[in-house]
Amino acid sequence: MPEKIKIALGQGATCSGCDIAVLDLDVELLKLFEVADLTFAPLAADIKYKDVEAMGDGEITISLYHGAVRNSENEHIAKLLRKKSQIMVAYGACAAFGGIPGLANVTTRSKILDTVYEQTATTVNPEHIRPQTHYVSAEGHELELPELFEDVKALDDVVDVDYIIGACPPTRDMNVKLLGIVLDFVQGKAELPPKGIILASERTLCDECPRQKPDKVFIDEIRSVDYTELDPNKCFLEQGILCFGPATRGGCGAKCINVNMPCRGCMGPTAAVLDHGGSMLSAFTSILKVSSAETEIPEEEIEKLMAKLRDPLGTLYRFTLPKSLLKRVVKEV
Amino acid sequence: MKDTFKPKIIVFCCNWCAYAGGDLAGISRYQIKPYFRVIRTLCSARVDPEWIMEAFKLGADGVMVAGCHPGDCHYIGGNYRTRRRIALLRSLLRQFGLNPQRLELAWISAGEAEKFATTINSFINRITELGPSPYRKSTVDTQAAGVSKEVVDA
Numbered sequence A: 001m002p003e004k005i006k007i008a009l010g011q012g013a014t015c016s017g018c019d020i021a022v023l024d025l026d027v028e029l030l031k032l033f034e035v036a037d038l039t040f041a042p043l044a045a046d047i048k049y050k051d052v053e054a055m056g057d058g059e060i061t062i063s064l065y066h067g068a069v070r071n072s073e074n075e076h077i078a079k080l081l082r083k084k085s086q087i088m089v090a091y092g093a094c095a096a097f098g099g100i101p102g103l104a105n106v107t108t109r110s111k112i113l114d115t116v117y118e119q120t121a122t123t124v125n126p127e128h129i130r131p132q133t134h135y136v137s138a139e140g141h142e143l144e145l146p147e148l149f150e151d152v153k154a155l156d157d158v159v160d161v162d163y164i165i166g167a168c169p170p171t172r173d174m175n176v177k178l179l180g181i182v183l184d185f186v187q188g189k190a191e192l193p194p195k196g197i198i199l200a201s202e203r204t205l206c207d208e209c210p211r212q213k214p215d216k217v218f219i220d221e222i223r224s225v226d227y228t229e230l231d232p233n234k235c236f237l238e239q240g241i242l243c244f245g246p247a248t249r250g251g252c253g254a255k256c257i258n259v260n261m262p263c264r265g266c267m268g269p270t271a272a273v274l275d276h277g278g279s280m281l282s283a284f285t286s287i288l289k290v291s292s293a294e295t296e297i298p299e300e301e302i303e304k305l306m307a308k309l310r311d312p313l314g315t316l317y318r319f320t321l322p323k324s325l326l327k328r329v330v331k332e333v
Numbered sequence B: 001m002k003d004t005f006k007p008k009i010i011v012f013c014c015n016w017c018a019y020a021g022g023d024l025a026g027i028s029r030y031q032i033k034p035y036f037r038v039i040r041t042l043c044s045a046r047v048d049p050e051w052i053m054e055a056f057k058l059g060a061d062g063v064m065v066a067g068c069h070p071g072d073c074h075y076i077g078g079n080y081r082t083r084r085r086i087a088l089l090r091s092l093l094r095q096f097g098l099n100p101q102r103l104e105l106a107w108i109s110a111g112e113a114e115k116f117a118t119t120i121n122s123f124i125n126r127i128t129e130l131g132p133s134p135y136r137k138s139t140v141d142t143q144a145a146g147v148s149k150e151v152v153d154a
Helices: A018-022 A028-033 A049-053 A072-084 A093-097 A100-106 A109-119 A172-186 A277-285 A292-294 A299-304 A310-317 B017-025 B050-059 B077-095 B115-129
Strands: A005-011 A036-038 A060-066 A067-069 A083-092 A134-138 A142-144 A148-153 A164-166 B009-014 B035-043 B062-067 B103-107
Touching: A005 A018, A005 A072, A018 A060, A028 A036, A028 B103, A036 A172, A036 B017, A049 A072, A049 B017, A060 A172, A060 B062, A067 A072, A067 A172, A067 B062, A072 B050, A072 B077, A083 A093, A083 B009, A093 A100, A093 A164, A100 A148, A100 A310, A109 A148, A277 A310, A277 B050, A277 B077, A299 B077, A299 B103, A310 B115, B009 B017, B009 B050, B017 B035, B017 B062, B017 B115, B050 B077, B062 B077, B062 B115, B077 B103
Parallel strands: A005 A036, A005 A060, A060 A083, A083 A164, B009 B035, B009 B062, B062 B103
Antiparallel strands: A067 A148, A134 A142
């Protein structure tokens, strides 16, 4: 019996759904623990940072870091795991592209703190207390809190990342494949794949979508998923539902589509584009209410038509704002 | 600031109308301020929204997309796509915190040399008024287009 490999599950700014996604391996978990030890996983095992700090460099075989990097503690874990691991994986949409926490880049650190510590209706804070990174209590206890960063970052903005796995969270099939890749490498059966995005298709989700594909898709009216009875066989866009399939990388097995929900883009953009939102913007504007009367519509009407997409930034960059070209919102006026 | 600020402006011109119009403006010796750089594309609809965002990311103070007049597109309907994208992109850029006036859409035919000159000049004036883009990394580099010498391989 060869020595077991070591796995770490690092947490950044995360909802921990990715931890649960690993547990979703169910019976495969038994296979996993036959060959692997969980050396660090705050959600599942009581192992402290100092235990990881005491490990040798490269001692951990593979680290799955999930969550974005938005405070000094996240950054510390990211750098620590990078140092101690042979393979570093940005696991899930937040680590890969910033994800939902990345939407904090629409505002600033000080505005976030203002909201949380002053402005919400239930906040009572007459002394205007704000979190301090260092505090010494009257009894002399020293306490440290991580510092919140101005920008939310993806993992590869902070450390060198070997593999990027999108999806929110990565599916069971992806995890099984990942396990296979690691096992083959450890047992010397196969080389590791080249660095970069793995376990994903090079094509868009539309390519693997099981629904009927019309020759030309048009949206006649934007509808909300909540109030529309959806035909499970028809293209979402045709039914007026904004589906990110045309701009999003496939490889997730069209899980949402199969349960009658549109794609929201958690697999990120394909390698052919620089900006997920820009890619979807092109697709969306080209199919909204296109008719033979296009030449008759004055420019103001076009603007009104395009305004039907509410909150373009939040919709188009739901998972990828920190990895978009402009990265964050600035304030000019 | 306004006296010394020399904006950087990217102008995407379609091959068939706006670029030819620009050509004619040059031949006709219309005076245009030297703060713009032209990128020729086959059609204004070839201008991917991400190129415009990349231009802003790289420090452009303004971006103009110029194509054929509606109905005159060499590819029949390309410019109708362009105006849709620009319309949504403007509201997106507004959300990103940029003044949407930094993105301009213009229709210039191959014969409209004067319109080319006046459109570019007034856009340059507008951007000069607005000042440097907040996405500019530094405002120190205010050299005008074409003034810096290109690096020549030894």
